[in-house]
Amino acid sequence: MDASAHSATDTHAKSMTGADIVVSCLNEEKVKFVFGYPGGAVLHIYDALYKQNGFKHILVRHEQAAVHAADAYSRATGDVGVALVTSGPGATNAVTGIATAYMDSIPLVVISGQVPVPAIGMDAFQEVDMVGVTRPCVKHNFLVKHVKDIAPTIKKAFFIAKTGRPGPVVVDIPKDITAHVADFIYPKTVEMRSYNPILKGHSGQIKKAVKLLLSAKRPMIYTGGGLVLGNGAAELVKLAKALNFPVTNTLMGLGGYPATDKQFVGMLGMHGTYEANMAMQHCDVLLAVGARFDDRVIGNPKHFGGQKRTIIHIDVDPSSISKRVKVDVPIVGDVQSVLSDMNEILAQEENQTTDTADWWSQINEWRGIQSLDYVYSDSVIKPQYVVQKLWEVTKGEAYVTSDVGQHQMWAAQYYKFDKPRRWINSGGLGTMGVGLPYAMGCQFADKHAQVACITGEGSIQMNIQELSTCAQYGLPIKVILLNNRYLGMVRQWQEFFYENRYSESYMDSLPDFVKLAESYGHVGMRITNPADVEGALKEAFDRKDKFVFMDFLTDQTENVFPMVENGKGLSEMVLSPNTASRLKGEE
Amino acid sequence: MRHIISLLMENEAGALSRVAGLFSARGYNIESLTVAVTEDPTLSRMTIVTTGSDDVIEQIIKQLNKLIDVVKVLDLNDGKHIERELMLVKVKATGVFKDEMKRMCDIFRGRIIDVADNSYTIELTGSCSKLDAFIEAIDRSAILETVRTGASGIGRGDRILKV
Incomplete structure (x- = not known):
């Protein structure tokens, strides 16, 4: 291990315990926050962090929330998120957070305590094989067995987490190792013969791609989470503007292109807009950037492949290319670097655009269908209306986190994200319970920012204990609970596909969320009247220093539209009854 | 189609489980997998025999390359190569089988390495x-036990997998 990690030139190495080395490494990495929860195996580390004042430790109420908060901190800032948990149950509690980050390619370093080396394999108290448990849901993991390996391992962990396609890295450290003493030398660089991500795109492929884009009659740009994580949004905007091409974002990619721009056709996929899905299906040249054609995005791959189109795919991860859909021009590289090269090549072209007038008039016709239209009611609060008003009240500037379900889709459809790293949700794993810890991570990332957590009464209860953490650190988060007393997305599928048999999707015995929030010292509000929605949101966001829990009682029967049903093609959307009947009337 | 994939990986604890875990998690077939340290003690060499369509094999190679510990991956089927597997077979050597087994062993250029009473x-x-053919050729009822190592493969001539 130390053979491949270059030693620092510093000859005044200080002798210290493994625990102090862990803490010093985190400070060398300029970590600002460590989200964690103490326990037996990490007591030495907790003692060491007590004695330092580099990073701040944030005490959560459950290890899952520690990892989610670190994950959101990373999504909001672009820095590596750090979590610290104890062995056994602390480690297994962290696994959902790690898997969530893995699916969305979020760079994390998770340090877990382990039983002392001689106790490993003895079924010791609070022992679990953390390296084995997390192997399928980490980018990489390490078990450190010697105190001298701590520093080079943590250096590698940060390097692996943030380079290439980012992801979580677990460093499992036995307790006795943190008590042993070694000289502390933090390696300045890392070199690994087995790990060299490709950053620069192949110039021939890039030239070919630009030529193809300029030959397109019906072009389309489709970007995902990779564009946001790879900080490529500015270059993409430049390219899309120069070409005047339509742009769609995946759920993970929202904010990668400004949603209020006229070239933006909305999110695509299972609950994408009509125009985005139709344009995706019918385009002749598709530029995919940091996206992976997943099942929720393109629907049935056979149906998608049934339409002929030329696909250019930029991704830092070669294994994401031609995985679900065969690609014509693969470009492996860092999205920012490749897009910047594309912009340069485009600038040298004689004709820097292509005639897309017919294509745009077709798209505008699709747009005219207004697939996100819904019927406002003055007697019951429509969830879509709450999100629209939230966007207005926060002027589109808030960090918005969501949990998983209907409210997540409405948040994605109706909050117009103009900037990257503002929309924080669990797209890949679809983890209920991320919303509140995600909001915590965002608020630590930017303490003056407006942070809204759009959630449901099912999801919020999966990490409701974090109301206590929010109180401890005075986080002025605004929880926007769209409370329909149902596990809404489950109910919607049961309505559509199980003949209204609402098996276990109704939630009885909900707490009084207002009183619950108040019991932690927060402000609680219950809003039942549509006329009060805007005023209540304004009042909540005016309370800049308070955590406000807003319980919106919403329409229990509202469904998310459009919808591409499981196994169906992207252009086979079911429109809302309202849209469908309006179209019928127009015929 | 059957492919023989060779790879070099860091000789570290858990490296084998990363490869085996990848195959099971993504539903790829493993017909055999052999691994041992190379002349460079920091490196292990693995030979994996798998089956799959071209698309699946392409994904397998990419996913193997994505493992942090994997240094190099080579699909031996991309060029000329040799594969060898070792098998130990314990067979009955009583009555008619005594001569029969000796003869079959000679035909297949095997060696008898242990002789017991029966x-x-x-x-x-x-x-x-070839090993399959031997099993097919001898009388099934004579087989007491078999153990096979799985294939090891190497490229012919100038095709060298080295760091």
């Missing part, structure tokens, strides 16, 4: 299909 243990090396 049995021979035969060592046989060759391609997987």
